[in-house]
Amino acid sequence: MDGNGRWARARGKPRHAGHRAGVESVRRVIEACGKRGVKVLSLFAFSSENWRRPETEVKLLMELFFTALNREIKRLVRSNVRLRILGDVSAFSDRLQALIQKGEQATAENDGLLLQVCANYGGRWDITQAARRLAGEVQAGRLDAADIDEERLAGALSFAGVPDPDLLIRTAGEQRISNFMLWQCAYTELYFTEILWPDFDQAALDQALADYARRQRRFGRVPEEEEG
Ligand code: IPE
Numbered sequence: 001m002d003g004n005g006r007w008a009r010a011r012g013k014p015r016h017a018g019h020r021a022g023v024e025s026v027r028r029v030i031e032a033c034g035k036r037g038v039k040v041l042s043l044f045a046f047s048s049e050n051w052r053r054p055e056t057e058v059k060l061l062m063e064l065f066f067t068a069l070n071r072e073i074k075r076l077v078r079s080n081v082r083l084r085i086l087g088d089v090s091a092f093s094d095r096l097q098a099l100i101q102k103g104e105q106a107t108a109e110n111d112g113l114l115l116q117v118c119a120n121y122g123g124r125w126d127i128t129q130a131a132r133r134l135a136g137e138v139q140a141g142r143l144d145a146a147d148i149d150e151e152r153l154a155g156a157l158s159f160a161g162v163p164d165p166d167l168l169i170r171t172a173g174e175q176r177i178s179n180f181m182l183w184q185c186a187y188t189e190l191y192f193t194e195i196l197w198p199d200f201d202q203a204a205l206d207q208a209l210a211d212y213a214r215r216q217r218r219f220g221r222v223p224e225e226e227e228g
């Protein structure tokens with residue numbers, strides 16, 4: 001989700017107005033995904049690198065995360081959305097950590113859209129913590145290093161057990177992954193749009209899905225019509 005700041009600047013507003021509009025956009029997209037039968041939606045809300053922003057902006061983003069989550073939990077429960085927060089949440093305030101736990105518990109039994117919000121998350125952080133955990137298992141004598149294969153490593157990542165994403169959408173014109181789901185995006189279709197995140201609406205989502213539907217995914221194979 002990129003472009004909140006530019007959205008605000010284009011309107012002569014402060015950056016936090018853009019973040020606020022971005023939260024509304026999140027709500028719209030969650031609802032739209034639910035209606036369209038999307039099984040998993042993963043949102044990159046706050047990266048491990050976002051701490052480098054000015055202190056006031058970081059503080060505001062934390063506040064916004066808290067108020068939005070606090071306000072939306074009931075709606076998520078009602079909409080049959082299962083919420084998971086992924087990332088190193090230990091860096092957040094106790095009150096935000098408690099709210100995250102509350103949100104996850106309240107929606108744990110839901111079996112509709114799985115909503116994964118990545119907060120203080122980074123793809124490299126995730127691979128590193130998985131490696132550290134597996135190394136600990138080896139050190140403790142519970143695991144043979146030779147048994148560490150792709151499946152085992154994938155199982156130690158934050159997204160364990162969830163299918164890899166089919167489509168990655170990045171808004172606001174930047175054509176980068178920016179440390180998002182590095183392991184999981186190996187065969188993900190990438191979609192870039194100039195639309196700023198606060199302007200990303202149902203029509204924009206449908207456009208992305210239509211574009212995805214036209215792609216041919218081969219996962220390293222040759223096209224079907226050229227097989228044997
Ligand atoms: C994305 O919008 C929101 C977060 C990373 C929290 P930006 O804040 O990156 O917006 P731009 O890139 O300045 O337009």
Ligand code: MG
Pocket residue numbers: 002003
């Ligand atoms: Mg940005």
